[in-house]
Amino acid sequence: MTIKGNRTKRPDIVLYINGIAVGVIELKRSTVSVSEGIRQNRGNQKEEFIKTFFGTVQLVMAGNDTEGLRYGTTETSEEYYLSWKEPGLSNESRLDRAILQLCDKKRLLEIIHDFIVFDSGFKKLCRHNQYFGVKAAQDYVIRHEGGIIWLHKAVVKV
Numbered sequence: 001m002t003i004k005g006n007r008t009k010r011p012d013i014v015l016y017i018n019g020i021a022v023g024v025i026e027l028k029r030s031t032v033s034v035s036e037g038i039r040q041n042r043g044n045q046k047e048e049f050i051k052t053f054f055g056t057v058q059l060v061m062a063g064n065d066t067e068g069l070r071y072g073t074t075e076t077s078e079e080y081y082l083s084w085k086e087p088g089l090s091n092e093s094r095l096d097r098a099i100l101q102l103c104d105k106k107r108l109l110e111i112i113h114d115f116i117v118f119d120s121g122f123k124k125l126c127r128h129n130q131y132f133g134v135k136a137a138q139d140y141v142i143r144h145e146g147g148i149i150w151l152h153k154a155v156v157k158v
Contacts, residue, residue, distance in 0.1 A: 003050045024057055062081070
């Protein structure tokens with residue numbers, strides 16, 4: 001898709017929900033670092049490129065077949081891009097597995113709705129372990145069972 005802003009750009013994949021762009025994936029050859037895709041996404045969010053396009057985007061991703069997929073949200077600095085870690089089929093590439101898991105329709109909607117927070121003016125996404133910890137806690141609550149979730153520097157009783 002070609003996006004005309006101050007300069008014309010073409011993200012590799014744009015994820016839409018009801019015609020609204022909610023995700024962008026920048027794909028790189030296996031010989032090119034995922035960091036290059038992250039820097040390209042970050043550059044596209046600058047005023048001189050297509051910043052206005054990213055107004056509705058919630059997930060910004062970059063990946064290749066050897067390193068897999070890293071994700072963040074708009075204006076996330078490269079050092080805070082995350083990797084989705086979840087077991088999958090052994091015949092899938094790391095990139096395919098991460099895209100299928102992270103961009104599953106139900107999970108993608110859930111992450112956008114329930115797992116993005118604003119902290120001191122910064123938009124932040126959950127890590128894979130935070131997502132699965134919350135999902136496990138929800139199961140316990142539904143069954144009216146108690147438990148403890150150990151967080152870094154905190155203990156939360158459920």
